[in-house]
Each structure stands twice: as C-alpha cells, then as structure tokens.
Amino acid sequence: MKLLAFIKKDILVTLSYRFRLVLNLGGTFISLLIFYFIGKTFSGAISPFLEPYGNDYFSYVLVGIATANFVTLGLSALAGQIRSAQVEGTLEYLLATPTSIYTLLIGNTLWSFISAFLTAAGILILGAIFLQFRVTLNAALVSLLILILTFIAFLAVGMLSASFVIVYKRGNPVEYLLGWSSFFLGSVIFPVEVLPRPFQLAAQILPITHAIRALRELLLAESTPGDVIPSLIKLCIFIAILAPISSLFLRYAVNRAKKDGNLSQY
Amino acid sequence: MRNAISIRKLSKVYKIPSVLPWRKSRRVEALSEVEFTCPAEKITCLLGPNGAGKTTIMKILAGIILPDQGDALVLDRSISRADSAFRSRIGLLTTNERSFYWRLTGRQNLDFFAALHGFKGAEKRKRVSEVLHEVDLESEADKPFRLYSSGMKQKLNLSRALLGNPEVILFDEPTVHLDPIAREEMHTFIKEKIVQQRRATVLICTHDMTEAQKLADHIVLLHQGKVLAEGSMDTLRTRVKPGHRVVLEFDIFPQDEWLEDKRILSTRVMDNRIELTVVDPTVVPDIVEAAVESGGRVEKCVYQEESLEEIFSEITGRAE
Numbered sequence: 001m002k003l004l005a006f007i008k009k010d011i012l013v014t015l016s017y018r019f020r021l022v023l024n025l026g027g028t029f030i031s032l033l034i035f036y037f038i039g040k041t042f043s044g045a046i047s048p049f050l051e052p053y054g055n056d057y058f059s060y061v062l063v064g065i066a067t068a069n070f071v072t073l074g075l076s077a078l079a080g081q082i083r084s085a086q087v088e089g090t091l092e093y094l095l096a097t098p099t100s101i102y103t104l105l106i107g108n109t110l111w112s113f114i115s116a117f118l119t120a121a122g123i124l125i126l127g128a129i130f131l132q133f134r135v136t137l138n139a140a141l142v143s144l145l146i147l148i149l150t151f152i153a154f155l156a157v158g159m160l161s162a163s164f165v166i167v168y169k170r171g172n173p174v175e176y177l178l179g180w181s182s183f184f185l186g187s188v189i190f191p192v193e194v195l196p197r198p199f200q201l202a203a204q205i206l207p208i209t210h211a212i213r214a215l216r217e218l219l220l221a222e223s224t225p226g227d228v229i230p231s232l233i234k235l236c237i238f239i240a241i242l243a244p245i246s247s248l249f250l251r252y253a254v255n256r257a258k259k260d261g262n263l264s265q266y
Numbered sequence: 267m268r269n270a271i272s273i274r275k276l277s278k279v280y281k282i283p284s285v286l287p288w289r290k291s292r293r294v295e296a297l298s299e300v301e302f303t304c305p306a307e308k309i310t311c312l313l314g315p316n317g318a319g320k321t322t323i324m325k326i327l328a329g330i331i332l333p334d335q336g337d338a339l340v341l342d343r344s345i346s347r348a349d350s351a352f353r354s355r356i357g358l359l360t361t362n363e364r365s366f367y368w369r370l371t372g373r374q375n376l377d378f379f380a381a382l383h384g385f386k387g388a389e390k391r392k393r394v395s396e397v398l399h400e401v402d403l404e405s406e407a408d409k410p411f412r413l414y415s416s417g418m419k420q421k422l423n424l425s426r427a428l429l430g431n432p433e434v435i436l437f438d439e440p441t442v443h444l445d446p447i448a449r450e451e452m453h454t455f456i457k458e459k460i461v462q463q464r465r466a467t468v469l470i471c472t473h474d475m476t477e478a479q480k481l482a483d484h485i486v487l488l489h490q491g492k493v494l495a496e497g498s499m500d501t502l503r504t505r506v507k508p509g510h511r512v513v514l515e516f517d518i519f520p521q522d523e524w525l526e527d528k529r530i531l532s533t534r535v536m537d538n539r540i541e542l543t544v545v546d547p548t549v550v551p552d553i554v555e556a557a558v559e560s561g562g563r564v565e566k567c568v569y570q571e572e573s574l575e576e577i578f579s580e581i582t583g584r585a586e
Contacts, residue, residue: 005381009367009374016369089364096328097382098354098430261280261296261322261331 002099006107007114014111028119035061035189049191053220062127063219064188066120067150067212071182075175077112078105078158079165086169086263095263101254102247105162106155117151124219139218142225142232146218149235150211156239157207159246163253166263182208210234270434270467271304271327276336278322278491295491296322299336302486302496304434304469309461311478312471313578314488320471323488324438327469328358340434354383357432357466361439363419366411372422373398373407376429383430397425400459417448424455435460437470441477453481479574487581494581503572506580509543511570512550516540520562525553541570 014021039058053060085091085108094104124143127133161174185192185199186208192200203209214231217223257263278297284290297319304310312320325331327338327345338345343352366375376394385393398404401421406414414422420443427435437456441449460466472478478485479499486496495502509531516538525533530553531543544550547569554564572580 001384001386002382005378009370009378012374013367013369089362090367092325092330092362093358093360093365094382095330096353096356096358097379098350098352098384099382100350255332258330258332259334261278261325263330 002103003107003110007111010111014115028123031065032062032123035065049193053216056131056220059127059131059133059220060191060216061189062123062131063215064186064212066123066127067147067208067215068183068186068188069116069120071154071179071186071188071208072116075154075157075161075172075179075182077116078109078155078162079172079175081108081112082162082165083169091263102250105159105250109155109158113151113155117147120147124215128219133219138225139223142228143215143218146211146214146228146232146235149232149239150207153207153211153235153239153242156242156246159250160242163246163249166250166253166257169262178206182206185209187212204234207235207238210238268306269303270306270341271310271469272339273300273302273323274337274339276300276323276326276333276338278319278326278331278333297333298491300488300491300493302493304467305484306467307461307465308483309456309468309470309481310484310486311482312469312486312488313473313475313478313482313574315473317490318473318488319491320473320488321438324358324436324469324471327436328356329353351384354430355433357427357430357435359423359427359435359437359440361442363416363423363443366419366422366426368412369410371408371410372403372414372418375411375422376407376426379426380429385429393429397428400428401425401455416443417445420444420448420452424452428460432466434467434469437468439472440470441472441474449477453477456481475573475575475578485574487578489582499574502574502577502581506572506577507543509545510547511572512542512544512547512553513566513568513570514540514542514554514557514564515566515568516557516562517565518561518563520557520560524556524560524562 036058039056039061042057047057050057050060082091082105085094091104095101099107121144128140157174157178161172164172164174181202182188185195185203186206187203188208192203192209195203210231214228214235217228217231218225254263276297277295277299280294280296282292282294284292300319300323302312312323314320322331323338326333327340329345329348329350332346340348341355367378370378373394376397377390380390380394395404398407401424403418403421403425406418411419411422420440424440427437440456441452444452456468456470460468470478470481482499484496484498485502487494487502495505497505519538525542529545529549531545533543534541542553544553550567550569554567557564
C-alpha cells in the first residue's frame with residue numbers, strides 16, 4: 001500500500017511537469033530515429049554478427065535500447081532520487097514517518113522503474129508491430145519475464161549505487177563501473193563478439209548481456225523459450241548474489257549516515 | 267508525574283570534514299551527557315541559542331540520527347530500539363517547508379503522508395479531512411502547495427504532524443516564519459487543541475524566550491550541548507534568585523526598623539523605593555501595613571518576576 005502511495009505521488013508530480021514528459025518521450029523517439037537511419041544506411045550489407053538476428057541493425061539496436069533503459073535507471077534513478085530527496089528536503093521528514101528505510105528508498109524509485117518498464121515494453125511492442133517481429137505468445141510472456149528479472153537485477157544495482165550516494169553524497173563508483181561497462185560490453189548498440197576475447201569474457205558477468213541476448217533470441221532469432229533458459233538462470237544467479245549484498249550495503253550506509261548525522265545532507 | 271520523554275546521558279559528536287583533504291576533520295560536540303524529562307500531557311520547551319544542540323535532540327527523537335552514547339525513552343520505549351511502526355506515536359513538525367511536494371496540492375500531500383502512516387482508502391480520506399478541518403485549512407486544501415502563504419504552509423505542517431494521532435508531538439521552531447497573528451493562533455492551537463483536548467505531550471524547541479515563557483509548563487535550558495537547568499518557570503526563578511521580588515515605591519518613606527520579622531531575604535533601598543526579596547509573597551500585605559504604620563505612604567507595590575531571558579542569562583553566565 002505504501003509503495004502504491006509513492007507511485008501515485010510520483011505520477012501526480014510527473015503529470016504536473018507536462019513539458020518535461022513530452023521532451024522525454026521526444027528524446028526516446030529521436031534516439032530511435034537516429035538508429036533507424038543508421039540501420040537504413042547499412043541496410044543490405046550483410047554482417048556475420050547480425051545474421052542470427054535477421055541482419056537488421058535497427059531491430060537489433062531497438063531491443064538493446066529498450067533493455068538499456070534499466071541500466072540507466074538502476075545506476076542513476078535510485079541514487080538520483082535519494083539525492084533529490086536530500087536536496088528538496090523531503091528525505092528527512094520521510095525518515096520520521098512510520099516507514100522502513102527500504103520502503104522509502106524503493107518507493108522513491110519505483111515509478112522511475114515502472115515508467116522505464118513501460119517504455120521498454122512500449123518500444124518492443126511497437127517494434128513487434130512495425131518491424132513485424134514474429135513472436136509467439138509464449139515468447140512474449142518470456143520476454144515479459146526477462147524484463148521483470150532485469151528490473152529486479154537493476155533495482156539491486158540501484159540499491160548498491162544509492163548506498164554510495166548516502167555515504168559519500170557525490171562520487172558513485174557503481175555508476176562509473178557498471179554504467180560504462182554495460183553500454184560498452186552489454187551488446188546494447190553493437191555485438192560484444194566484435195570486441196577482443198577478454199572483453200567478451202568480462203561481458204558475461206553483466207546482467208544486461210544476458211537480458212539483451214535472451215530478448216534478441218526470442219524476438220529476432222525466433223528461438224523458443226527453452227533456448228533462453230540459460231540466460232534466465234544467469235539473471236537469477238545475478239539477482240540472488242547481488243540483492244542480499246546490496247541490502248547489506250544499504251543498511252550499513254543508512255546506519256552510518258544516521259551515526260554521522262548527515263543522512264539529509266548533500 | 268509520569269514522564270512521556272526521558273533523555274538519558276545523550277551524547278553526540280559530529281565529525282566535520284575539512285574542505286582541504288590534507289587537513290584533519292574537526293570534531294564538534296553537539297550534545298554532552300544531556301539528561302532531562304518531559305512530563306506527560308504538558309508542554310516542555312527546549313530553550314537555547316543557535317548551536318545549543320536543540321535540533322540534534324529533535325532529530326534523535328524523530329529517529330533521523332543516532333546518538334553516540336545514551337538513550338532517549340519515548341513513551342517508555344527506547345528510541346534507538348523502536349521499530350518504524352512506533353514512529354506513528356510521535357508527530358513531528360519541522361520548519362522545513364521543503365519537506366512537502368510543492369507540485370501537489372495540500373490534500374494530495376497529506377494523502378501521501380497518511381498512506382505512510384498506514385491509512386488506506388476511505389479511512390485515509392476521512393483522516394485527511396479531519397486534520398484539515400482541525401487546522402481550518404479545508405477550503406484551501408485543493409490548491410497547490412507552492413501557492414500557499416507561510417501561515418497556510420505551517421497549518422498544513424501541523425495537520426501532517428497530527429495525521430498519525432500521535433501521543434507525543436515534537437515542534438522544531440513552530441512559529442519561526444509566522445506573523446504575530448498566526449503565531450498567536452499556533453500557540454492557542456498547541457495549548458488548547460493538542461494538550462488540553464488531545465492530551466498529547468508536546469516538546470517545542472525554540473530560541474524564542476517569550477514563546478517559551480508563554481507556552482511552557484516545563485523548561486529545559488540547553489547551552490553548548492549541555493543542560494544547564496530544567497523545571498517550571500518558578501523552579502528556575504528560585505534557582506536563579508530564591509524568593510519573590512517586590513518593589514515598593516513611597517511618597518513618604520517609613521521610619522527605620524519597620525521591616526523586622528517579616529521573613530525578608532534581602533532588601534535594597536534606592537531613593538524613595540525599596541526592593542525586597544521575600545520567601546512567601548503572602549507576607550507582602552503585612553509589609554505594606556507595617557510601612558503605613560511606620561508613617562510611610564505607599565505609592566506603588568509591584569511584584570517583579572525575572573523574565574525567562576534574565577533567568578537564561580543568569581544561568582548561562584554562571585555556567586561560563
């Protein structure tokens with residue numbers, strides 16, 4: 001119920017900034033348009049790396065961008081929301097309400113994640129309609145499951161990221177390390193197979209690599225849900241390891257900030 | 267008398283990092299073994315200048331920061347061990363108007379905070395309407411918060427503090443941005459609605475001596491992180507200067523030795539007036555009668571009580 005209150009509050013705040021909402025939607029559209037024309041420029045050229053996915057760069061990058069929304073959010077939204085709450089002055093009062101710190105932190109970010117989830121789902125649905133992805137109902141449901149697992153994985157990353165913001169205010173190593181590496185190694189806009197072997201190995205420890213691969217296989221390579229089970233297992237392992245670690249880090253960070261008396265400082 | 271809040275040997279040191287990385291961080295002692303109590307269903311004023319440690323105490327009581335040592339018992343529960351649900355028994359009013367969502371209306375703000383207090387659906391709507399009605403803000407509730415005047419913002423702040431029906435309410439400088447009329451309304455509301463009707467315990471932190479003198483049943487004087495004195499106004503007065511001060515002004519000064527055996531602690535004669543400190547103020551009519559019998563003609567008889575400001579200066583002066 002409390003989480004729903006956060007979502008309702010954030011929807012109301014988002015709707016009150018209508019111009020920003022239009023700009024955000026426009027920004028996503030423009031970035032997709034850029035990749036559409038890049039794809040068109042090279043249409044007809046055959047790349048061995050894109051062959052398994054129908055050799056269409058735009059379809060390839062569309063899935064990458066839809067999933068990468070979670071990376072951006074996981075790394076910046078939770079930390080960003082905490083920082084906004086510190087700057088705006090709402091955090092201190094929220095902490096005095098009968099609400100657990102985890103509900104406060106997750107609640108503050110939930111709408112950002114839901115809107116990213118809706119954006120990703122919207123991009124993929126539009127792709128499926130206009131680019132004529134041949135998707136079975138089972139594949140669509142598994143794609144939804146992948147998006148949900150990606151959502152949870154990056155929520156855990158977000159909690160880790162927020163822990164650094166709570167303690168150090170500025171300077172977030174999680175954002176630097178995972179942000180840069182996810183975009184570079186995660187096959188968002190180019191296949192990781194074009195990179196040297198050590199980079200390809202490093203990409204295996206990133207959740208986005210598995211999420212994007214599974215989605216592309218389902219939506220573009222017409223694989224069956226059974227084919228993406230290894231990727232799903234890897235995502236689950238990532239969540240099982242990171243969620244408790246993030247939770248411990250967050251607890252430590254909040255206690256330390258409460259001890260230092262600077263929880264609401266920025 | 268039952269205590270709603272007991273502060274026990276509370277200490278807090280802040281580490282202030284130096285701007286220059288090669289310099290050591292500075293340690294600032296915000297609280298040093300602070301101890302005081304707040305009687306239940308009464309108004310306690312935590313009084314002290316800026317930097318005395320008042321806000322640190324409020325933040326510890328609100329669960330926002332943790333003490334280094336000591337503990338605070340609120341309604342017999344240790345605040346450091348209390349779970350988040352316990353916080354609904356403590357209301358908080360801060361000066362920080364940025365703790366509201368400016369893009370939302372007053373009602374939408376309260377709706378959100380009511381949900382955090384565990385209210386749902388129709389019960390939530392009812393509670394929000396109740397508190398808005400209580401502070402007389404219902405007609406303005408659907409305006410965006412950003413369009414509120416300072417007085418309206420503070421009313422909304424007050425209604426938010428009341429949402430969880432708290433037994434203890436912490437007020438951090440409640441009238442600091444208010445004009446004299448709104449300030450008076452706030453004082454009346456605290457005394458009549460919160461303490462007399464709801465029977466809640468109120469702790470106000472302020473540096474406004476007049477406000478403290480007007481509202482407080484119990485006063486705690488805090489200076490440089492230490493409690494210098496606590497008690498009622500009378501207790502503090504007695505501590506500064508035992509007895510009651512009376513000034514008599516004469517048209518004709520009485521003859522000598524008229525003041526004997528009247529339980530007078532001290533006298534100070536200045537021209538045609540005499541300043542007396544008596545143990546019991548009921549002896550004053552006898553003193554006046556004795557003066558008249560001794561040929562004096564009394565023009566004026568005034569009880570002079572030390573103001574809180576004088577008491578505070580005296581006590582802090584002694585401490586320094």
